[in-house]
Amino acid sequence: MSKTLANKGKKKIVKKVEKKKVTKKVVQKKRVIQTKKVSKKVSKKDSKIECKCKSKSSVDKNLIMQWIKNIGVDSSAAVPILQEIQTHYGYLPREAMDVVVENTNISAAQLFGVATFYAQFRLKPVGRHLIRVCHGTACHVSGADRLNTSLRNTLNIKDEKEDTSPGNGYTMENVACLGCCSLAPVMTIGGEVFGNLSGADAQKALKKHAETNGEKL
16 A cells, blocks of 8 residues: 555656646746847837938028039039028038039039138037137237137037037137237127136136026036
8 A cells, every 4th residue: 555655756847847837837938928029029129210310401502502503513603502501500521512513513622612711611510609718919919729628628528629618508709809918818709799808707706607507517
């Protein structure tokens, strides 16, 4: 009897073990299927996100074509066409310049040559507020360079090739003359004139302007 009971006990144990193995396999299969479903959903979501992230052109080709039609297609039209683009967009978008090259007799080399030769043109977007520092003779002699150094430090513009602060709050621009020689050295922020400045004065004026306009420095 004891052997029979032992055998029955062993059979029960074997059956339980087999059931556990079966249930484990079923659970594993379910997990694999669920993982595949989740990964498919994620990949679909990612593809949707990628589609949304593709930036659409902000350049109005029809508007540029109208300027070309009104001004002309020869090389002499380069400056007035670029002026129209700059006035409308605040700078010269690459896409806008490509439209000009494709639809006029102006080559890319000619157009970019004009754009980089004249100080009035910008190839990068301008910040929300424009700082103009006068570098005329009177201002230069009085220390305009110190204003630039102080302002760039305050705005955290470390790269000498850059002129716009991180976050596009402020753009710095050197100008030949602001017509305020008696106030040298002088600068303007958004049209407001600040004169007889030291580096510390320029920083104070900038910080006050930023506080008033909700900009972070």
